[in-house]
Amino acid sequence: MASESLLLLGCLALLLPLASPGSIHDLLRAHGLPPGLLPRAVESFSLDPRSGLLEVHLDYPCYARFDSLVFFDRVVRGNLSYGDLHGVVGVSQEELFLWLPIREILVTDPSSGVILFDIGVAHKQLSISLFEYPPECQPGREGKIVPGIREGFRGREEKALEEQR
Template sequence: MASQALLLLGLLPLVHLFLFLASAASVQDLLRAHGLPPGLLPRSVESFSLDPASGLLEVRLDYPCYARFDSLVFFDRVVRGNLSYGGLHGVVGVAQEELFLWLPVREIVVADPSSGVIFFDIGVAHKQLSLSLFEYPPQCQPGTEGELVPGIGEGFRGRHEKGLEEER
């Protein structure tokens, strides 16, 4: 009897998460429930899933696209990361343009929501931005087929590669 009660208590968080996901209307609701701003991802989200055991969030977009926050950001068709309260770690599928270079976004963290600041790990630096930039999901402009964002991984498309070739 005691072992059954312990088993039920152990399953309770998973049941709670399943019920939340079933009732979550959007990925923006999921981000908000995990202490992240709803505008981290563009409006063009086709679907999303969260593995309750690992915390792996997978978001499928309608198409690879660009959005502008403080600089240009590229979203691949699939964006993944390990979701925890206040953070998205091990991010794959997002790159940010800095000084004409495309850098992968590796981690996104809101350490203290009252600070009004969100941190982005872009490999060579940690970027600090205002949370107010991420209040609403941005409109995302499709990338042109066949253009690549170098150094980010397979499947990334970008504008600047073609521009560099035209300048040569």
């Protein structure tokens, strides 16, 4: 009887981290998405377990760079399921000097190393490795880039090469 109770407690302890992840980045990872999809500037988040509605509140609207410049509004929403964040609101990506809303983020096969972004007019495939770590985020408003922001961002590859020198 005592060993059965210990086994049950051990199983519950393993399941608890899956039931209530500590950060938004842990939650994304638990749902098969890379943790660096959202910046470090997350103030709070909530997930409705029935509908899958995820609502993320950032400290401030901001810009981050992955392969291009991405804008995060103060509130980001989407429907979260395993490997998919669809119906995304509050995230835009700059393409050819146009700001296009990101509507869906999808990882169909984690072993492929590819993540798919639906930006309305096209689908964009990027390496999941770009989203391994939550990016730093520079304050700003969509379309109103603070002078020097574009120049202030350098790709992670450039930073890594510079650190190796």
